[in-house]
Each structure stands twice: as C-alpha cells, then as structure tokens.
Amino acid sequence: MAKKETKKATKVVKTKETDKIRNMDTAAIEKEIAELKKELFNLRFQAAVGKLENTAQIKKNKKQIARMNTILTERANAAEAK
Secondary structure, eight states: OOOOOOOOOOOOOOOOHHHHHHTSOHHHHHHHHHHHHHHHHHHHHHHHHTOOSOTHHHHHHHHHHHHHHHHHHHHHHHHHHO
C-alpha cells in the first residue's frame, strides 16, 4: 500500500508597503518623498514629450507619495495627542 503524503501548509508572510514605510524613521520618509517627487516630475516630463513607455509608473509614484504623507500625518497627530 502506498502511503498518503500530507502537505504541510507553509505560510508566506508578505509585508505590506505601509508596514515598510512605518518601520522607516521620519527623516528617511521625507527624503524618500523628495526623491519620488523628483522622479514624478521626470515621468511627467517624459509623458509630455511622448517618451514615457510605462504610464502606470506615474500613478504608482503618486500613490507612494500619498502613503508616505499619510504616515507622516499619523505620526504628527499621535505626537499632538500625547
């Protein structure tokens, strides 16, 4: 008789983008926002000229900047509440 093999469930834990940002300090977040804004400017310029191939990158950058600003606002509100 053949033995029945049992599969063990392995759980893959993915860290969310917001969790990665929350682990960063405030100065690093502000630095990253500045870099993303520069990149967003360049992407918009490329889009205007017609050289941009991946137009979805503009939306991704805007969302990333918004996430980071949201976390900075959360931290500011938490500091005021103390």
